[in-house]
Amino acid sequence: MPVASPVRRTDPEAQNLDPADWRELRAQGHRMLDDMFDHMAGLRDQPVWRPPPAAARARFREPLPAEPGDLAESYAIFRRDVLPFGSGNAHPGFMGWAQGAGTPVGMLAEMLAAGLNSNLGGRDHMAIEVERQVLAWVRQMFGFPGTASGLFVTGASQANFVAVLVARTRAVGAEVRGEGLARSGLRLSAYASKGVHGCVPRALDMAGIGAGSLRLIETDADHRMDLGALRAAIAQDRRAGFTPFLLVGTAGTVDVGAIDDLSGLADIATAERIAFHVDGALGGLAVLSPELAPRVAGIERCDSLAFDFHKWGHVPYDAGYILVRDAGLHRATFASPAAYLARAERGLAAGDWWPCDYGPDLSRGFRALKTWFTLKTYGSEALGQAMAANCGLAQALAARVDATPELERLAPVGLNVVCFHHRLLSDAQNAELVADLQIAGEVAPSLTTVGGRTAIRAAIVNHRTCLQDIETLVESVLSQGRAMLRVPAEEAAR
Numbered sequence: 001m002p003v004a005s006p007v008r009r010t011d012p013e014a015q016n017l018d019p020a021d022w023r024e025l026r027a028q029g030h031r032m033l034d035d036m037f038d039h040m041a042g043l044r045d046q047p048v049w050r051p052p053p054a055a056a057r058a059r060f061r062e063p064l065p066a067e068p069g070d071l072a073e074s075y076a077i078f079r080r081d082v083l084p085f086g087s088g089n090a091h092p093g094f095m096g097w098a099q100g101a102g103t104p105v106g107m108l109a110e111m112l113a114a115g116l117n118s119n120l121g122g123r124d125h126m127a128i129e130v131e132r133q134v135l136a137w138v139r140q141m142f143g144f145p146g147t148a149s150g151l152f153v154t155g156a157s158q159a160n161f162v163a164v165l166v167a168r169t170r171a172v173g174a175e176v177r178g179e180g181l182a183r184s185g186l187r188l189s190a191y192a193s194k195g196v197h198g199c200v201p202r203a204l205d206m207a208g209i210g211a212g213s214l215r216l217i218e219t220d221a222d223h224r225m226d227l228g229a230l231r232a233a234i235a236q237d238r239r240a241g242f243t244p245f246l247l248v249g250t251a252g253t254v255d256v257g258a259i260d261d262l263s264g265l266a267d268i269a270t271a272e273r274i275a276f277h278v279d280g281a282l283g284g285l286a287v288l289s290p291e292l293a294p295r296v297a298g299i300e301r302c303d304s305l306a307f308d309f310h311k312w313g314h315v316p317y318d319a320g321y322i323l324v325r326d327a328g329l330h331r332a333t334f335a336s337p338a339a340y341l342a343r344a345e346r347g348l349a350a351g352d353w354w355p356c357d358y359g360p361d362l363s364r365g366f367r368a369l370k371t372w373f374t375l376k377t378y379g380s381e382a383l384g385q386a387m388a389a390n391c392g393l394a395q396a397l398a399a400r401v402d403a404t405p406e407l408e409r410l411a412p413v414g415l416n417v418v419c420f421h422h423r424l425l426s427d428a429q430n431a432e433l434v435a436d437l438q439i440a441g442e443v444a445p446s447l448t449t450v451g452g453r454t455a456i457r458a459a460i461v462n463h464r465t466c467l468q469d470i471e472t473l474v475e476s477v478l479s480q481g482r483a484m485l486r487v488p489a490e491e492a493a494r
């Protein structure tokens with residue numbers, strides 16, 4: 001006999017979506033929770049990644065379900081077809097791209113937030129106070145004044161976009177929102193290093209300023225922006241009639257983890273009277289480690305900062321953040337009068353801080369709760385220690401690469417990213433090797449290009465990664481390299 005669905009209503013008169021029998025749903029929920037704890041506790045016993053099988057994909061091409069289904073059955077599909085085939089970023093062997101690993105506490109907080117189903121666009125309720133608490137902590141982390149404003153957004157891509165819009169307001173005035181940029185007659189120009197993340201030119205594109213207005217400044221041997229070249233580019237633009245309005249420094253470039261000279265950039269931005277923004281998506285949170293903080297010195301001087309709690313902060317996706325020094329400018333960039341958003345002296349429509357005044361979103365989820373729980377439970381020091389440990393592992397990997405004749409490092413290691421290649425393999429073969437490792441499922445580095453060469457890129461972001469995983473990476477690259485070299489060698493012998 002089929003088990004009745006915990007969500008199927010037995011009372012046909014009932015029009016709501018709650019279960020008829022909460023006891024069944026409760027039992028089902030507890031099973032789900034236990035399974036997810038088991039999943040997290042057993043990550044190391046699973047492959048980092050395995051390609052989703054065709055049968056699993058096929059089960060997600062079904063027509064829209066019109067009739068109620070059984071929750072337990074849907075959950076069985078999730079367990080079989082979804083859970084084992086994630087992208088692997090929670091796994092200790094994951095070193096691809098730059099992704100956070102999540103925590104069990106973050107997972108629980110997500111559940112609590114979903115249970116509350118708060119909308120953090122504004123109004124007077126406690127969830128807003130939680131987000132304000134996190135804002136106060138963020139100011140403290142980065143040495144910003146108590147008047148600075150800030151906001152959770154999806155990720156650093158969106159945070160960088162918000163920063164570009166705030167800088168546009170600063171340069172052109174809030175009238176630009178109504179009149180558009182063309183009316184101002186200004187030709188704006190922005191500056192970032194060649195290592196800048198692709199979301200920054202896209203932010204200028206989306207802001208109507210144009211990706212082409214971003215000058216990509218040459219970098220030095222450490223992949224940091226060349227300050228002389230920056231000054232020259234600004235001077236040349238001024239002579240050509242441009243209005244330099246924004247300088248973007250990067251705290252941890254996505255390719256190699258390079259950190260621009262943020263103090264030097266702050267000096268130039270001050271002298272040139274242009275907005276100084278820092279993209280700290282990857283490395284901004286290094287301020288939480290006394291060991292790493294000196295590397296991002298100067299970050300406290302920026303006008304705005306984008307960073308991700310979902311990367312090195314390990315808050316579950318998504319949890320990006322934008323911090324803005326001048327709250328008035330920030331508000332002037334987004335606040336709009338709308339009758340349905342009118343503020344009241346008292347009642348639910350009261351409250352003097354409405355996040356919808358500071359960003360493009362009106363309805364917003366409770367990202368602050370999982371961040372609050374993460375910081376309350378682990379503490380900022382432990383998060384900083386995990387980052388410093390990652391950087392120690394990156395140094396260990398760099399040392400192993402340097403000591404191995406078949407391998408060659410392709411960039412200095414200034415943070416937690418190591419780029420190298422197998423000397424005896426072509427660029428195409430190095431790329432093949434990375435795909436082979438990902439499919440083998442023990443360790444998953446990713447690929448990038450450094451100085452025109454294809455690089456095996458290990459971004460050590462995961463708090464679960466340990467020395468054994470670094471060793472596995474080196475051994476796997478070497479053994480896979482030997483296997484790839486064997487074939488042509490035999491062919492050549494014939």
Ligand SMILES: *Cc1c(COP(=O)(O)O)cnc(C)c1O
Pocket residue numbers: 098154155156157158197199250252253254279280281282308320
């Ligand atoms: C990851 C990253 C981004 C984009 O952040 P999202 O959170 O993925 O939107 C931007 N800049 C840098 C340096 C990054 O590492």
